[in-house]
Amino acid sequence: MSTAASTTSAGHSVAEPLTIALAGATGDLGHRIGLALLDRGARLRALVRPASAAKPEITALRERGAAIVEVDFNNAAALARAFAGADCVVSALSGLRDVIVDAQTQLLNAAVAAGVPRFIPSDYSIDYTKLPEGSNRNLDLRREFGRRLDQASIQATSVLNGMFTDLLTGQAPVILFKIKRVLYWGSADQPLDFTTIADTAAFTAAAALDPTTPRYLRVAGEVATVRDLQAAAAATTGQRFGRLRAGGLWLLKLMSRIARRLAPAPKEVFPPWQGMQYLHNMFTGLPKFSSLDNDRYPDLKWTTVREVLATRK
Numbered sequence: 001m002s003t004a005a006s007t008t009s010a011g012h013s014v015a016e017p018l019t020i021a022l023a024g025a026t027g028d029l030g031h032r033i034g035l036a037l038l039d040r041g042a043r044l045r046a047l048v049r050p051a052s053a054a055k056p057e058i059t060a061l062r063e064r065g066a067a068i069v070e071v072d073f074n075n076a077a078a079l080a081r082a083f084a085g086a087d088c089v090v091s092a093l094s095g096l097r098d099v100i101v102d103a104q105t106q107l108l109n110a111a112v113a114a115g116v117p118r119f120i121p122s123d124y125s126i127d128y129t130k131l132p133e134g135s136n137r138n139l140d141l142r143r144e145f146g147r148r149l150d151q152a153s154i155q156a157t158s159v160l161n162g163m164f165t166d167l168l169t170g171q172a173p174v175i176l177f178k179i180k181r182v183l184y185w186g187s188a189d190q191p192l193d194f195t196t197i198a199d200t201a202a203f204t205a206a207a208a209l210d211p212t213t214p215r216y217l218r219v220a221g222e223v224a225t226v227r228d229l230q231a232a233a234a235a236t237t238g239q240r241f242g243r244l245r246a247g248g249l250w251l252l253k254l255m256s257r258i259a260r261r262l263a264p265a266p267k268e269v270f271p272p273w274q275g276m277q278y279l280h281n282m283f284t285g286l287p288k289f290s291s292l293d294n295d296r297y298p299d300l301k302w303t304t305v306r307e308v309l310a311t312r313k
Ligand SMILES: NC(=O)c1ccc[n+]([C@@H]2O[C@H](COP(=O)([O-])OP(=O)(O)OC[C@H]3O[C@@H](n4cnc5c(N)ncnc54)[C@H](OP(=O)(O)O)[C@@H]3O)[C@@H](O)[C@H]2O)c1
Pocket: 023, 024, 025, 026, 027, 028, 029, 030, 048, 049, 052, 055, 073, 092, 093, 094, 095, 098, 099, 103, 122, 123, 124, 125, 126, 161, 162, 163, 164, 167
């Protein structure tokens, strides 16, 4: 899976590791994708902006044998040179339009110019293909870039993983540990998709080394309802957890609109109102995965919500 056949001068067929070019290797997810690619025997080429080249994530990847390429993303020729000979470009960038649409388009154009056969964009989300335009600012940007990707002469694969399970330990205001309640809107029986950052990275690395991937791959380490989250929180803390239904979905939508009006934070990637859009999307059930590709790479193990909550300090 992670190799391509080539022939020696003596005529023997040997397996060569595939070369994966990774953008966003200093990021939380991107760094883990880089490590997972090295674990799978890939030749890793990590593209890094010069100002970020001294970050510890880059030092760690270099020590593991990755080639580090410092490159200005605005320099099309330099980007294309950085991609020469790569089998797949993986993006794990995070940002708003200037990153998800503009910087990723620079990556895409350079990948096409360099003749790279495959591209994995920085999607890593709930299934935005099923959501109406305007319901989630960040996911609209992914759809917009996806349209450019679909028109380019390159094979594209998006990895969709639901919400990062790790966020349940505190960042996402769903399991409220202080008051021992699980907060929700709508139905406590709506199934929700969760995957850890590490599992998403491991799956993305496997997909990057697999030339046969379809346009979309969907994974969920666990599909859990609010009632399941309640049980998981109780099991891992040894305490009773109740449910707190804040209201119907219309209320969450209204709260998101009011929060956006009061604190628009236009340059923030994840302001509170955007988190509310994400939760609203999930609780509607619209972006729920209808099938999962969890078994595509049988060596991968999936981390449960309980395992994640048990790591909470
Ligand atoms: N499903 C979920 O629940 C969930 C939750 C969180 C994130 N995500 C997604 O996961 C992906 C990765 O997020 P993350 O949390 O790992 O991000 P992160 O830790 O903030 O890292 C962002 C990366 O993007 C790079 N970057 C940002 N702006 C750039 C630019 N203009 N040009 C070039 N590189 C740029 C950064 O490089 P520098 O070091 O050079 O700044 C860094 O490597 C994103 O698609 C994000 O939306 C999903």
